[in-house]
Amino acid sequence: MKSKQYSIKVFETTIEDELQFIDFFDNNYMLFKDHLIVIEGDFPDRIREYLEKKNLKYLHNVILPKGRTRKALEVELKAQNADAEISAQIVQQELHKLENQLQNNLTVLDEMIRSGRELNIKGDLLLLNRVNSGATIKTSGNLIITKVVEGAIRCKGNFMMLTASPKANIVFHDVEVDNSLLEDRLNRVELKNNEIIITPVLKKEINWAL
Amino acid sequence: MGIVIAVISGKGGVGKTTATANLGLGIAMNNKKCVVVDFDIGQRNLDMILGLENRVVYDMVQVMDGEANLKQALIKSKANENLHFLAASQTKDKSVLESQKVEKLVAELKENFDFVILDAPAGIESGYEHTIEFADAAIVIVNPEVSSIRDADRAIGILDSKSAKVKAGDDVAKYLIINRIVADMVESGEMLKSDDILEILNIKLLGKVPEDKGVIDASNQGKPVVLDKKSIAGQAYSRISDRLCGQKVDMKDIEVSDSGLFKRITGIFK
Numbered sequence: 354m355k356s357k358q359y360s361i362k363v364f365e366t367t368i369e370d371e372l373q374f375i376d377f378f379d380n381n382y383m384l385f386k387d388h389l390i391v392i393e394g395d396f397p398d399r400i401r402e403y404l405e406k407k408n409l410k411y412l413h414n415v416i417l418p419k420g421r422t423r424k425a426l427e428v429e430l431k432a433q434n435a436d437a438e439i440s441a442q443i444v445q446q447e448l449h450k451l452e453n454q455l456q457n458n459l460t461v462l463d464e465m466i467r468s469g470r471e472l473n474i475k476g477d478l479l480l481l482n483r484v485n486s487g488a489t490i491k492t493s494g495n496l497i498i499t500k501v502v503e504g505a506i507r508c509k510g511n512f513m514m515l516t517a518s519p520k521a522n523i524v525f526h527d528v529e530v531d532n533s534l535l536e537d538r539l540n541r542v543e544l545k546n547n548e549i550i551i552t553p554v555l556k557k558e559i560n561w562a563l
Numbered sequence: 564m565g566i567v568i569a570v571i572s573g574k575g576g577v578g579k580t581t582a583t584a585n586l587g588l589g590i591a592m593n594n595k596k597c598v599v600v601d602f603d604i605g606q607r608n609l610d611m612i613l614g615l616e617n618r619v620v621y622d623m624v625q626v627m628d629g630e631a632n633l634k635q636a637l638i639k640s641k642a643n644e645n646l647h648f649l650a651a652s653q654t655k656d657k658s659v660l661e662s663q664k665v666e667k668l669v670a671e672l673k674e675n676f677d678f679v680i681l682d683a684p685a686g687i688e689s690g691y692e693h694t695i696e697f698a699d700a701a702i703v704i705v706n707p708e709v710s711s712i713r714d715a716d717r718a719i720g721i722l723d724s725k726s727a728k729v730k731a732g733d734d735v736a737k738y739l740i741i742n743r744i745v746a747d748m749v750e751s752g753e754m755l756k757s758d759d760i761l762e763i764l765n766i767k768l769l770g771k772v773p774e775d776k777g778v779i780d781a782s783n784q785g786k787p788v789v790l791d792k793k794s795i796a797g798q799a800y801s802r803i804s805d806r807l808c809g810q811k812v813d814m815k816d817i818e819v820s821d822s823g824l825f826k827r828i829t830g831i832f833k
Contacts, residue, residue, distance in 0.1 A: 465765050467720035468713050485763060486713045503763075 363417060365391040368400055375403055382407065391415060458494070466490065466504065477510065486520060499539070512543040514554070525549060565596075567669055567679045568807075569698035571722065573714030575685030577706045578742040581778060582800070583682040584612040585789040586702070589804025591645035592789070595677040598637065601651035602694040603684040604659065610650050613640060614785020624652035627664040633671055642790060647676070657690035666727075669697040678807070687721050695722050700736040702769060706743050707755040712763055719764065738769035740803065745774045746820035757818060770803035772796050773817045 364385050368374050378385065390404065390411040404411050421429075458476025466472060466480070468487030477494035484490055488504035495510035502518040508525050515523070517537040523530040526544055534540075536553040543550055570583045580603070587599035600623060601609035610616040618638045621631035626649070633649075640646035649672075652659070672679045683694035695701060701722055705715045719737060726735045741757055748754035761768055775796030781788040788797040789804070795817070802812045 467723075468716035469720050483763070483765070485716045486709070487717060 362388045363391055364388040365393065365417070367394045368392060368397065371397055371399055374400060378403070378407070378409075385409070391417065468504075484521070512541055514539050514541055516540070565673050565675075565677045565679055567673055567681065567697060567699045569681045569683050569695045569701045569722075570704060571683045571691065571695060571701050571715075571718050572685065572704040572711070573687060573716075573718035574706075574711045577704050577711050578772075578778075579685070579704050580608045580612055580682055581782060581787075582702070582704050582740060582742065582772075583680055584609060584787045585797070585800035586804055586807065587613075587646050587648075587678075587680050588640070588643055588787045589789045589800050590678050590680075590808060591640070591643040592801075593804060593808040593810075594645060595808055596645050596647075596675075597678040597680065598647040598649060598672055598676045599680045599682065600649040600672070601682050602660075602690060603682060604651045604690060605653065605656045606684065607651035607653050609682050610648065611785060612782045612787065613646075613648055614642075615640065615648055615650075616785070619650040622650045622652040623668065624655050624659050627661075627668050633668075633675075642786065657684065657688060657693075660690060660693040662693065662696060665693050666697050687718055691718070692721065692725050695735075696725060696727050698726065698735065699728065700738065702738050702740055703764070703766060704740050704742050705760060705764070707741060707749065707757075707760060709755070712755070712760055716764060719766065737766040739764060739766050740769050740772060742772045743774045744771055744817055746818050749818045750820060768814070769806060770799060770814070771817050772799040772803075 366374075386407075386409065388409075390409055392400070392411060392413050394414075396413045401411075459479060460474050460476060461479045461481070462472075463481040465482050466484045466488040468485050471489040472478070472491065474490070474492040474494070476492070478490070478492045478496050480490070480496075480498045481500070483500045484498060484502040484504040484506070486503040489507070490496070490498075490502075490504065491507040493509050495512050496506065496508045497514040498506075499514075499516065501516055502521040502523070505522040506513070506515075506524065508523075513523075513525060515521075515535055516539055517535045518532055519535075521532055523532055523542075525542055528549060530542060530549060530551070534551045539554050541552045541554050543552075570579050570586070572579045580601075583599050587597050590597040599609060599613070601607045602623075603609075604624065607622075610619055615638050621636035623636065625631045626633055626636045636649055638648045638650070640648060669679065669681075681694050681698060684690040701719075703715050703719060705711045722735060722737070723729055728735050739761065741760060744757075745754055749756055757768065757771060773795050775788065775794055777791060777794045778788050778796050781791065781794070781797075787800075788794045789800040791797040799815070799817065802815065805812045
């Protein structure tokens with residue numbers, strides 16, 4: 354295959370008045386003699402004859418590829434990338450929300466939390482052992498402790514499950530919980546309409562985590 | 564190769580040093596070679612309780628620094644030839660202890676004795692950490708009161724994180740002695756019950772020691788109470804020492820007072 358590549362100048366126009374058109378080309382012949390003339394819409398025979406007579410090259414009703422500058426291309430590419438980035442972010446956000454709903458990074462521990470220890474848990478915590486006096490448990494998620502708590506609790510989750518813990522200092526969403534309301538069984542503590550609600554959930558006979 | 568036991572409590576004044584002296588002597592009376600080491604640098608007491616204060620020439624800091632050898636510094640007890648004692652330095656403070664030196668000293672003692680008992684200082688500072696660092700086991704002394712138990716809980720927590728054995732992935736055995744129990748007060752609910760203490764601390768019970776006025780006099784005279792066969796605290800320490808030496812001794816329930824039914828009946832006829 355033999356091929357050559359040209360850059361040519363194109364004059365694109367429609368014909369409304371044949372005489373005016375001929376007049377225009379007579380006057381500006383020097384300007385357009387090396388242009389490719391592209392006629393849009395009607396193309397009367399008289400004009401075709403005129404153009405051939407003048408030896409002008411013409412095309413009728415074609416869509417020409419339009420060249421863009423490098424700068425314009427770069428701007429366009431940048432905009433495309435930005436769009437893609439924003440949509441990726443939105444997808445991430447949605448996924449994250451879903452993740453939070455599905456699983457809150459549950460930590461399960463079965464060890465005594467002795468005095469002086471401070472646990473900082475991101476997500477939920479299920480603790481199957483005691484929290485001794487002088488220890489602190491902090492969770493960003495939900496908290497379930499199946500044995501007695503004598504230390505401090507700072508919980509920011511949707512709910513807590515605790516047994517009766519008269520010596521504990523319990524703070525749920527920056528509000529101190531009155532632990533005399535905790536009955537001698539598992540109690541659910543939750544925040545509803547800015548009010549802390551404590552509901553005992555299990556019967557006394559059930560013996561937990563022995 | 565012996566076993567290294569640290570006697571700890573967290574809180575001061577619960578009877579660590581008294582327990583160390585009595586257990587050391589009790590173990591020696593079981594014909595085991597035993598050494599008691601006072602780690603309470605700057606505030607040593609064990610020498611007085613053992614009645615050996617006038618015999619101290621070299622202390623453990625001098626041994627660690629190479630100023631004296633171990634044989635020169637070890638003092639043999641008058642009460643039992645199996646019991647040896649290594650004094651703390653009274654003039655220095657806890658900052659003189661260094662891990663490497665402590666490790667070397669403990670290893671040397673371990674080679675020469677069946678039991679190496681380290682009397683930890685009160686508190687949870689560096690002196691305490693160095694005492695427990697190379698111990699194989701710990702005996703926790705508590706009084707039946709909340710402050711003592713919380714401090715012991717903290718001390719156990721530090722033991723579980725700082726001990727060389729734990730760092731190597733092993734477990735440090737922990738045993739509990741409840742000291743100064745007054746049966747009447749436990750019965751009336753003024754004093755914590757052993758069961759409650761065990762639930763909080765969750766370690767094995769080694770023994771219970773009743774409150775005994777004889778202990779103070781025994782300490783003052785430098786004759787540990789375990790030597791007194793009639794003393795109830797002495798009997799308790801004797802039972803605990805026997806248990807440590809591998810004998811099976813039943814747990815005596817000292818939380819029921821003798822002034823119970825029998826005394827009340829005899830009281831009627833007075």
